[in-house]
Amino acid sequence: MQYDMKKSVVAMVLVTVFMSCAKQEEAPYVAVDPVFEKPSNFPEPHYDLASNPITKAGFDLGKKLFYDGKLASDGVVSCAFCHQQKFAFTHHGHPLSHGVDNRSGKRNSQPIQNLAFQKQFSWDGAAFHLDMFPIIPLTNPVEMDETVGNVLKKLAADATYQKMFAEAFKDGRVNADNTFKAMSQFMLMMVSANAxxxxxxxxxxxxxxxxxxxxxxxxxxxxxxxxxxxxxxxxxxxxxxxxxxxxxxxxxxxxxxxxxxxxxxxxxxxxxxxxxxxxxxxxxxxxxxxxxxxxxxxxxxxxxxxxxxxxxxxxxxxxxxxxxxxxxxxxxxxxxxxxxxxxxxxxxxx
Ligand code: HEC
Ligand code: HEC
CATH class of the missing domain: 1.10.760.10 (Cytochrome c-like domain)
Structure with a gap:
C-alpha cells in the first residue's frame, strides 16, 4: 500500500514535470511587456498606471489603432496623420490641423509626449482623463468625423483586431473601454526625457x-x-x-x-x-x-x-x-x- 502510494506520487511528479516541459515547448514566444519608467528628473506620474497595466499586447494594439486610418470616416486620417513622430508627434507645417476632407480645425496639433504626467489634455483641458481623450478627435467633424459606435463596428468586423483584443484584455471584448485603454497604453509609453x-x-x-x-x-x-x-x-x-x-x-x-x-x-x-x-x-x-x-x-x-x-x-x-x-x-x-x-x-x- 505504502509502496503503491510512493509509486503514484513519483508518477504524479513525473507527469507534472513532463507536462510543464511540454507546456513550455508549446507556449508561444512571449515578448517582454513594455515597462513604464519615471525619469529621475520628472515628478510622479498622474495617470493611475495600476488601473491599466501596460502589456506588450495592449501596447501593440494601441499602436495599431494610432496608425490606422480605418478609424476615420474617410479611412485615411489616422491619429498619426496629425501626430507625426519626427516632429515630436505634431502636425508640422500646419498652423491649424486639418482632418477629413481637408476640413480645418481652429487649433494647432499638440505633441504627444509625457502624457502620463499631465492632469488635463488639449489646449483648453477639455479632457481630464487620457482614456477619454480619443473620443474628441474621433468624433470631431474637422478631425476624424466618426462615431464611437461606428469605429467599434469596424474593429469588431476585423479578424486581426478580434485577435489582438483577445490577447490584450482578459474579457477580450472589442468595446470602447478596451479600445481607449489600449490607446492610452501606447501613448503612456511615449516618454521624452533623453534630450x-x-x-x-x-x-x-x-x-x-x-x-x-x-x-x-x-x-x-x-x-x-x-x-x-x-x-x-x-x-x-x-x-x-x-x-x-x-x-x-x-x-x-x-x-x-x-x-x-x-x-x-x-x-x-x-x-x-x-x-x-x-x-x-x-x-x-x-x-x-x-x-x-x-x-x-x-x-x-x-x-x-x-x-x-x-x-x-x-x-x-x-x-x-x-x-x-x-x-x-x-x-x-x-x-x-x-x-x-x-x-x-x-x-x-x-
Ligand atoms: C505667465 C506664464 C508664462 C510665462 C512667464 C512664459 N510663458 Fe510661454 N507660454 C505660456 C502659455 C499660456 C502659452 C500658450 C499660449 C497660447 O497658445 O495661447 C505659452 C507658449 C509658449 C511657446 C509656444 C509653445 C508651443 O508648443 O506652441 C513657447 C515657445 C514659449 N511659450 C516660450 C516661453 C519662453 C521662452 C518664456 C520666457 C521668455 C515664456 N514662454 C514665458 C505661458 C507663459
Ligand atoms: C486632424 C488632426 C488630428 C487628428 C486626426 C488627431 N489629433 Fe490629436 N490633436 C490635434 C489637435 C489640433 C490637438 C489640440 C486640440 C485642442 O486643443 O482642441 C490635439 C491634441 C491631442 C492630445 C492632447 C495632448 C495634450 O498635451 O494635452 C492627445 C492626447 C491627442 N491629440 C491624441 C490623439 C489621438 C489618440 C488621436 C486618434 C484617435 C488623435 N489625437 C487624432 C489634432 C489631431
Missing part, C-alpha cells in the same frame, strides 16, 4: 552646456520657468500669456470648458520639450519660428482682463524684457530640449 538638457541635469555622459546655452538657461529660469515649470516645462495650468485675440475666431480657450469668464483666453501652458521640432507655435499656430515667439514675449503682448499678473511690468506695460542677445541665448537653451532618441524610437514608429 541634451536631461543628460546635463542628470549628470550623464559628461554632458555640458555651451556658454550660450548656459546663459539661456539662466534667463529661462528667471523669466520663463514660473509657467514653463519643472522638467516637464509646464505647470499644467491654464493662463493668458497676452496673445492678441483674432476676432474672426475668438477662441475662448479654457472658458469653453469651465464657462467661467475669468478663464477667457486662457490656454494650457505647453511643455517646451522638443519645441525646436514642433513649429508652428501657440494654440493657433500663429508663429512660425522661435524667434517670432521670443519677439512676441518682448514686444508683441497685449493686455486684457485675464492676462497673467506676472506679465505686467511696474510701469503698466506688458511683456517680458530681454535683450536681443538674451533672446538668442534662450533659443539656444530651448534647442537642448530636443530628444533625438524619442523621435527615432522604433517602438513608436509605424
Amino acid at each position: 541634451k538638457y536631461d543628460k546635463y541635469v542628470r549628470k550623464e555622459e559628461n554632458v555640458t552646456l555651451t556658454a550660450e546655452e548656459s546663459r539661456g538657461f539662466t534667463v529661462f529660469k528667471s523669466k520663463c520657468s514660473s509657467c514653463h515649470a519643472t522638467d516637464l516645462f509646464t505647470d499644467d495650468s491654464f493662463r493668458n500669456n497676452g496673445l492678441p485675440v483674432d476676432p474672426a475666431v475668438d477662441d475662448l480657450g479654457r472658458m469653453t470648458v469651465t464657462l467661467v469668464p475669468e478663464d477667457r483666453y486662457k490656454f494650457k501652458v505647453p511643455s517646451l520639450r522638443n519645441v525646436a521640432l514642433t513649429a508652428p507655435y501657440m494654440h493657433d499656430g500663429r508663429f512660425g519660428s522661435l524667434e517670432s515667439v521670443l519677439n512676441f514675449y518682448t514686444d508683441g503682448m497685449v493686455t486684457s482682463a485675464t492676462i497673467d499678473a506676472q506679465l505686467k511690468r511696474p510701469d503698466g506695460t506688458v511683456g517680458i524684457s530681454m535683450t536681443t542677445q538674451e533672446k538668442q541665448d534662450v533659443i539656444a537653451f530651448l534647442k537642448t530640449l530636443t530628444d533625438e532618441e524619442f523621435i527615432k524610437d522604433k517602438r513608436f514608429a509605424e
Whole structure:
C-alpha cells in the first residue's frame, strides 16, 4: 500500500514535470511587456498606471489603432496623420490641423509626449482623463468625423483586431473601454526625457552646456520657468500669456470648458520639450519660428482682463524684457530640449 502510494506520487511528479516541459515547448514566444519608467528628473506620474497595466499586447494594439486610418470616416486620417513622430508627434507645417476632407480645425496639433504626467489634455483641458481623450478627435467633424459606435463596428468586423483584443484584455471584448485603454497604453509609453538638457541635469555622459546655452538657461529660469515649470516645462495650468485675440475666431480657450469668464483666453501652458521640432507655435499656430515667439514675449503682448499678473511690468506695460542677445541665448537653451532618441524610437514608429 505504502509502496503503491510512493509509486503514484513519483508518477504524479513525473507527469507534472513532463507536462510543464511540454507546456513550455508549446507556449508561444512571449515578448517582454513594455515597462513604464519615471525619469529621475520628472515628478510622479498622474495617470493611475495600476488601473491599466501596460502589456506588450495592449501596447501593440494601441499602436495599431494610432496608425490606422480605418478609424476615420474617410479611412485615411489616422491619429498619426496629425501626430507625426519626427516632429515630436505634431502636425508640422500646419498652423491649424486639418482632418477629413481637408476640413480645418481652429487649433494647432499638440505633441504627444509625457502624457502620463499631465492632469488635463488639449489646449483648453477639455479632457481630464487620457482614456477619454480619443473620443474628441474621433468624433470631431474637422478631425476624424466618426462615431464611437461606428469605429467599434469596424474593429469588431476585423479578424486581426478580434485577435489582438483577445490577447490584450482578459474579457477580450472589442468595446470602447478596451479600445481607449489600449490607446492610452501606447501613448503612456511615449516618454521624452533623453534630450541634451536631461543628460546635463542628470549628470550623464559628461554632458555640458555651451556658454550660450548656459546663459539661456539662466534667463529661462528667471523669466520663463514660473509657467514653463519643472522638467516637464509646464505647470499644467491654464493662463493668458497676452496673445492678441483674432476676432474672426475668438477662441475662448479654457472658458469653453469651465464657462467661467475669468478663464477667457486662457490656454494650457505647453511643455517646451522638443519645441525646436514642433513649429508652428501657440494654440493657433500663429508663429512660425522661435524667434517670432521670443519677439512676441518682448514686444508683441497685449493686455486684457485675464492676462497673467506676472506679465505686467511696474510701469503698466506688458511683456517680458530681454535683450536681443538674451533672446538668442534662450533659443539656444530651448534647442537642448530636443530628444533625438524619442523621435527615432522604433517602438513608436509605424
Ligand atoms: C486632424 C488632426 C488630428 C487628428 C486626426 C488627431 N489629433 Fe490629436 N490633436 C490635434 C489637435 C489640433 C490637438 C489640440 C486640440 C485642442 O486643443 O482642441 C490635439 C491634441 C491631442 C492630445 C492632447 C495632448 C495634450 O498635451 O494635452 C492627445 C492626447 C491627442 N491629440 C491624441 C490623439 C489621438 C489618440 C488621436 C486618434 C484617435 C488623435 N489625437 C487624432 C489634432 C489631431
Ligand atoms: C505667465 C506664464 C508664462 C510665462 C512667464 C512664459 N510663458 Fe510661454 N507660454 C505660456 C502659455 C499660456 C502659452 C500658450 C499660449 C497660447 O497658445 O495661447 C505659452 C507658449 C509658449 C511657446 C509656444 C509653445 C508651443 O508648443 O506652441 C513657447 C515657445 C514659449 N511659450 C516660450 C516661453 C519662453 C521662452 C518664456 C520666457 C521668455 C515664456 N514662454 C514665458 C505661458 C507663459
